[in-house]
Amino acid sequence: MVNPLIRKLEHFARLTSGERQALERVVQTTRRLGPREDVIRDGDRPRHVNLILEGWACRYKQLEDGRRQVISIFLPGDLCDPHVFVLRKMDHSLGTLTPVLLAEIPEAAIREISAESRTLSEALWWEMLVTAAIQREWTVSLGQRLATERLGHLFCELFMRLKAVGLTSETSCEFPITQADLGDAMGLSTVHINRTLKELRAAGLIRLRGRQLTIPDFAALRAASLFDPAYLHHERDPSILHDD
Amino acid sequence: MVNPLIRKLEHFARLTSGERQALERVVQTTRRLGPREDVIRDGDRPRHVNLILEGWACRYKQLEDGRRQVISIFLPGDLCDPHVFVLRKMDHSLGTLTPVLLAEIPEAAIREISAESRTLSEALWWEMLVTAAIQREWTVSLGQRLATERLGHLFCELFMRLKAVGLTSETSCEFPITQADLGDAMGLSTVHINRTLKELRAAGLIRLRGRQLTIPDFAALRAASLFDPAYLHHERDPSILHDD
DNA sequence: CGATAGGTTGAGTCGCATCAACCGGGGTGG
DNA sequence: CCACCCCGGTTGATGCGACTCAACCTATCG
Numbered sequence A, B: 001m002v003n004p005l006i007r008k009l010e011h012f013a014r015l016t017s018g019e020r021q022a023l024e025r026v027v028q029t030t031r032r033l034g035p036r037e038d039v040i041r042d043g044d045r046p047r048h049v050n051l052i053l054e055g056w057a058c059r060y061k062q063l064e065d066g067r068r069q070v071i072s073i074f075l076p077g078d079l080c081d082p083h084v085f086v087l088r089k090m091d092h093s094l095g096t097l098t099p100v101l102l103a104e105i106p107e108a109a110i111r112e113i114s115a116e117s118r119t120l121s122e123a124l125w126w127e128m129l130v131t132a133a134i135q136r137e138w139t140v141s142l143g144q145r146l147a148t149e150r151l152g153h154l155f156c157e158l159f160m161r162l163k164a165v166g167l168t169s170e171t172s173c174e175f176p177i178t179q180a181d182l183g184d185a186m187g188l189s190t191v192h193i194n195r196t197l198k199e200l201r202a203a204g205l206i207r208l209r210g211r212q213l214t215i216p217d218f219a220a221l222r223a224a225s226l227f228d229p230a231y232l233h234h235e236r237d238p239s240i241l242h243d244d
Numbered sequence C: 001c002g003a004t005a006g007g008t009t010g011a012g013t014c015g016c017a018t019c020a021a022c023c024g025g026g027g028t029g030g
Numbered sequence D: 001c002c003a004c005c006c007c008g009g010t011t012g013a014t015g016c017g018a019c020t021c022a023a024c025c026t027a028t029c030g
Helices: A004-009 A017-025 A107-116 A118-144 A147-164 A179-186 A190-202 A218-224 B004-009 B017-025 B107-116 B118-144 B147-164 B179-186 B190-202 B218-225
Strands: A029-033 A038-040 A049-054 A057-062 A068-074 A093-096 A100-105 A172-174 A207-209 A212-214 B029-033 B038-040 B049-054 B057-062 B068-074 B093-096 B100-105 B172-174 B207-209 B212-214
Touching: A004 A017, A004 A049, A004 A118, A017 A107, A017 A118, A057 A179, A057 B118, A068 A118, A068 A179, A068 B118, A107 A118, A118 A147, A118 B057, A118 B068, A118 B118, A118 B179, A147 A172, A147 A179, A147 A190, A147 A218, A179 A190, A179 B118, A190 A207, B004 B017, B004 B049, B004 B118, B017 B107, B017 B118, B057 B179, B068 B118, B068 B179, B107 B118, B118 B147, B147 B172, B147 B179, B147 B190, B147 B218, B179 B190, B190 B207
Parallel strands: none
Antiparallel strands: A029 A100, A038 A093, A049 A100, A057 A068, A057 A093, A172 A212, A207 A212, B029 B100, B038 B093, B049 B100, B057 B068, B057 B093, B172 B212, B207 B212
């Protein structure tokens, strides 16, 4: 298994084999979790940087009265907060959505690879800034987009992020999360997620059965969802933006 | 005028006078803008880090069809993206909400102060991570909170952030933005902002007249809005959390 | 003093929530 | 092997929160 972080970072920078090896080396301790488990909880002191190797995870926050918001979704290759150590306590939780394999990277290892190579240091910056950009785009979705646009936009985003780590076929990808989790992420009720999916299916924009998502016409979904991939900053390899 | 960034960072770290001077020195070029002007536009190449010295600004994103989302609000002492240079193009715009005085800090100056002092380097990290935490909290607001809670939460947040840079009195602060901008930030229509404000006023939770906000009973507003200030990570000086 | 930006209010509508019932499949235990 | 359960998905009925449209009010400023 190739470390998916490497695949992702190569969309930003051309890496030397030494740099690739350095990235391989950060994967020392790994940890396997089942679905719906917490990686770290709100209030805990962060101990290491988590790198998702397999499966889907998320940040989430639970309000006192039980309402739950999924704040971001992590896919293979995603680094959870390369610099959390500066903060004493987590202000949100990290949990799995599916079974997950993750690498626990010590603070020192992150510092080392940034010190070793300027390219890697910049690549880690890029990763962080893209994460922030994604968070901003979610803000836009929750604030402005209707349910159909919101879901369509999410499908576009996740498909492209999965494509960047080689986890898509021509028009399909795994889509292993429940409608309830989708609802918590999009600020919509499960029932409404279900009806919205029905609508997107009826419009021929997606197929979604079991754990498989198909986007037969990416350009159409993109147009319907006002999706503009610029915020993903695949600047070295913009070809990934076009699915032709 | 004391650089408000210094005031803010002192809530995270104890700074030496040398470190304070280093932060003073980054303010070389300044720029004055009127209200409703763009600092930098979506698609532009970022040229420097912007530090707000006076006034309120925001990030925003405009959809093709005109819908506008204010993604975050910048107050005096806020640094806009200390490391944008890694990205080639802005994926959103920065605009003023009121007249603004800002400092344009060159990339090199940021690098220098981080290199000079480990404390400052960590303090800048802290600033970045808190910005990200605020963004996540907005995601929660937009996804889960009702209009009254959403607005109440925003008032709590802004009041505390202003307090951290000395821009509040006992129970009041300047609140110079329009209901239309509030609406764009909270994902609500202007009309509904207006009615929600009326409701908060009627409940005695806020007073808002002209450009002055008063929160007579912070604890009450905090409870009504499910506001938990942990995400602001005022870890060195938690006293700021209590308004008694 | 008129123009204009921002704020306020009412009436009608719509998107999405809630509640509730039901379906289907995979896993488990008798 | 079948009965049952439970989780996730699906559908209908009804209600509420927020939107839209539209009018009007108020303060500020040239």
